[in-house]
Amino acid sequence: MSEQSEPSGPHRMFGDFAPAFVDLTDNVVFGQVWQRPELSPRDRSLITVASLLTSGATEQLPFHLARARDNGLTETELVEVITHLAFYAGWPKAVSAMTVAKQLFRGDH
Secondary structure, eight states: OOOOOOOHHHHHHHHOHHHHHHHHIIIIIIIIIIOOOSOOHHHHHHHHHHHHHHHTTTHHHHHHHHHHTTTTHHHHHHHHHHHHHHHHHHHHHHHHHHHHHHHHHHHOO
């Protein structure tokens, strides 16, 4: 686990079950990969949200939509990303992603 005051999300979820997976997630994915200077955190979030939507990985979207906001993307921009990708990734995937975004941004269930 990296030097944090609290255990990471992956550590809380899988720490005692898959410690190597947690280490790779915390130190490689969110450490080395996300910290590379060639892309800004904002750009990485935009790419990640788009990738999750196009692959249908909506379970990961709440975390990454929130991270995208923290990295400077507005809710309006994120809704537009989902709308734009509806025509490239498919309407059902966009509906699923929009549902997640609405729940996160507006607290609608």
